[in-house]
Amino acid sequence: xxxxxxxxxxxxxxxxxxxxADWPTGEAVDFQEAVAYHESLPRHKRFADxxxxxxxxxxQPRAGVxxxxxxxxxxxxxxESGEADLLPTTIDSYTRDNEYGKAQEALEAARESxxxxxxxxxxxxxxVDGCRALIEAVDGPIEVRHGTxxxxxxxxxxxxxxxxxxxxxxxxxxxxxxKRHDLAKTIEHWQFxxxxxxxxxxxxxxxxxxxxxxxTGTLVPPSIAITVMILEGLLAxxxxxxxxxxxxxQVGNVVQDVAALRALRSLGEEYLPNDVCVTTVFHEWMxxxxxxxxxxxxxxxxxxxxxxxxxxxxxxxxxxxxxxGVPTMEANAAGLRTTRQIIDMALEQTITIDGIDDEQRLIxxxxxxxxxxxxxHGDGDLVRGIVRAFETGALDVPFAPSESAQGAxxxxxxxxxxVRILEFGNxxxxxxxxxxxxxxxxxxxxxxxxxxxxxxxxxxxxAISDGRLIGRPLGGERRAD
Amino acid sequence: xVLHTMSRTVVLGVIGSDAHVVGITILEQAFRQAGxxxxxxxxxxxxxxxxxxxxxxxxxxxxxxSLYGHAEQDCQGFHETLEAHGVDALTYIGGNLAVGQNDFExxxxxxxxLGFDRVFDAETTPEDAIAALExxxxxxxxxxxxxxxxT
Numbered sequence: 001x002x003x004x005x006x007x008x009x010x011x012x013x014x015x016x017x018x019x020x021a022d023w024p025t026g027e028a029v030d031f032q033e034a035v036a037y038h039e040s041l042p043r044h045k046r047f048a049d050x051x052x053x054x055x056x057x058x059x060q061p062r063a064g065v066x067x068x069x070x071x072x073x074x075x076x077x078x079x080e081s082g083e084a085d086l087l088p089t090t091i092d093s094y095t096r097d098n099e100y101g102k103a104q105e106a107l108e109a110a111r112e113s114x115x116x117x118x119x120x121x122x123x124x125x126x127x128v129d130g131c132r133a134l135i136e137a138v139d140g141p142i143e144v145r146h147g148t149x150x151x152x153x154x155x156x157x158x159x160x161x162x163x164x165x166x167x168x169x170x171x172x173x174x175x176x177x178x179k180r181h182d183l184a185k186t187i188e189h190w191q192f193x194x195x196x197x198x199x200x201x202x203x204x205x206x207x208x209x210x211x212x213x214x215x216t217g218t219l220v221p222p223s224i225a226i227t228v229m230i231l232e233g234l235l236a237x238x239x240x241x242x243x244x245x246x247x248x249x250q251v252g253n254v255v256q257d258v259a260a261l262r263a264l265r266s267l268g269e270e271y272l273p274n275d276v277c278v279t280t281v282f283h284e285w286m287x288x289x290x291x292x293x294x295x296x297x298x299x300x301x302x303x304x305x306x307x308x309x310x311x312x313x314x315x316x317x318x319x320x321x322x323x324x325g326v327p328t329m330e331a332n333a334a335g336l337r338t339t340r341q342i343i344d345m346a347l348e349q350t351i352t353i354d355g356i357d358d359e360q361r362l363i364x365x366x367x368x369x370x371x372x373x374x375x376x377h378g379d380g381d382l383v384r385g386i387v388r389a390f391e392t393g394a395l396d397v398p399f400a401p402s403e404s405a406q407g408a409x410x411x412x413x414x415x416x417x418x419v420r421i422l423e424f425g426n427x428x429x430x431x432x433x434x435x436x437x438x439x440x441x442x443x444x445x446x447x448x449x450x451x452x453x454x455x456x457x458x459x460x461x462x463a464i465s466d467g468r469l470i471g472r473p474l475g476g477e478r479r480a481d
Numbered sequence: 482x483v484l485h486t487m488s489r490t491v492v493l494g495v496i497g498s499d500a501h502v503v504g505i506t507i508l509e510q511a512f513r514q515a516g517x518x519x520x521x522x523x524x525x526x527x528x529x530x531x532x533x534x535x536x537x538x539x540x541x542x543x544x545x546x547s548l549y550g551h552a553e554q555d556c557q558g559f560h561e562t563l564e565a566h567g568v569d570a571l572t573y574i575g576g577n578l579a580v581g582q583n584d585f586e587x588x589x590x591x592x593x594x595l596g597f598d599r600v601f602d603a604e605t606t607p608e609d610a611i612a613a614l615e616x617x618x619x620x621x622x623x624x625x626x627x628x629x630x631x632t
Contacts, residue, residue, distance in 0.1 A: 178500070178525075179500070179524050399503050399506055401500050407502075407506070407523075454507055454511055454607075457510070458507045461507075
């Protein structure tokens with residue numbers, strides 16, 4: 001197994017040659033020329049600089065369509081009518097599976113019919129020139145957002161194509177996304193992506209990297225998400241990444257979400273090397289949305305309020321059409337403006353809520369325990385520690401489809417709607433921490449007059465789309481006493 | 482009601498390239514709590530994986546989940562695959578079985594014709610599935626076992 005060591009220049013070049021042969025557009029990648037291209041970009045398109053110098057949370061939507069012209073129009077619309085500060089380019093599913101041939105067929109079909117034959121922008125097929133045409137036409141910084149376990153060719157082409165921010169990581173784009181990708185192999189693939197970002201960084205082009213914080217997007221306990229963020233941050237830092245944005249997905253309880261955002265920033269700064277600039281990103285609710293645009297706007301607004309109090313550097317917004325999949329550009333822009341309105345109103349006042357410090361302390365204790373367990377599993381090597389900790393279940397992600405993880409952890413909300421752990425599997429938390437979770441869930445069980453069980457989990461998964469936070473039985477009414 | 486009853490083995494999985502994991506995770510918990518032995522194949526499981534697991538564990542029931550609308554394609558020849566592996570088990574399927582499920586009775590007939598003993602829609606609770614298994618597998622509880630029933 002590979003270790004947590006920087007790839008050598010020779011190794012970087014060797015892998016680069018191999019992966020660029022995977023698809024014809026790989027040919028056009030020229031690192032020296034690409035560095036010069038990045039230097040020619042104006043400051044307001046340099047992703048890391050814009051993000052790191054912001055004085056309020058910046059907003060970014062998700063958006064990706066197959067054709068270049070349509071993608072330009074979509075991003076310009078979201079920038080102008082949605083007031084997006086940062087822009088995305090979401091990559092299609094074929095590219096995520098490294099099926100560039102299928103993506104090409106679908107892209108050609110889209111060019112003929114104009115239809116939506118792909119669920120994103122096939123950046124590998126568009127190649128370096130296509131990416132640069134997008135970067136030049138859109139008047140803001142753009143990030144590559146995807147979900148690709150082996151993103152080496154995608155990174156080589158999009159970095160050369162002028163993108164300066166790249167989402168994902170070896171844990172966050174493997175464990176929640178796929179069943180059969182071996183974790184050690186995925187870490188090796190991301191070492192290349194991060195080393196390439198590091199090589200640009202050393203030449204003065206700081207590529208921002210963003211591990212995917214929401215993981216499975218379904219009731220993920222904050223300490224598990226933060227642990228994964230720090231681990232991926234450490235792996236990226238080893239390869240020379242110096243601009244890292246750590247992520248966290250809203251769970252819907254304001255106290256827990258604010259506490260988690262503060263813990264994420266505090267532990268990120270503590271654990272990552274001093275020469276890494278750490279920023280944070282808050283994802284608006286990633287679970288099921290109400291099938292009603294007015295109610296969905298309510299969910300989005302709670303995310304905006306939470307962001308104003310928790311002050312992440314960036315917020316990834318949702319649209320009021322979330323329940324039905326990919327939104328229209330108008331709905332996407334509406335989600336951005338709803339969020340902007342709430343954040344800007346809330347930022348102008350002081351909002352003090354009790355309980356945030358206690359919750360933050362609990363999250364930090366749990367995170368430290370999980371990070372210690374990874375360390376203990378590694379015999380001095382972080383990569384080995386991560387792979388073994390997932391194997392034993394000492395580190396685990398709820399609802400993970402991957403065979404590299406146990407997937408034995410089951411979360412449920414407590415009586416206040418905070419996400420606690422019902423089933424721990426082998427998760428490396430101490431008995432006293434487990435007792436806190438058990439007590440909180442017992443309190444909910446008493447309120448609801450039922451046993452703690454998987455029924456709570458099932459009810460909680462649907463609760464927000466059903467118009468509530470907590471999955472209470474019998475229409476969610478609390479017992480009268 | 483949760484029955485602690487005689488050990489019966491069920492194979493559970495999501496068929497095809499479907500990656501929806503939340504539903505079967507909850508079903509696995511529910512079935513275990515009901516006293517069943519559960520072999521959970523997880524998401525993205527092939528027909529052969531279902532058949533091999535059923536043979537290996539001498540399963541009493543094979544429970545197929547599908548939520549992405551392509552179940553009909555994924556289940557073509559499923560029962561022939563089971564038969565070829567010598568599997569003689571009850572078969573259920575449940576989830577969002579067709580894109581735009583307008584008429585569930587039609588969907589039910591389609592999957593019954595494919596050979597499934599029972600067909601469930603996405604609104605089915607774990608308790609409904611357990612009740613059906615109890616009926617179909619003739620699981621009965623003795624008075625003594627009833628005393629350990631939790632509600």
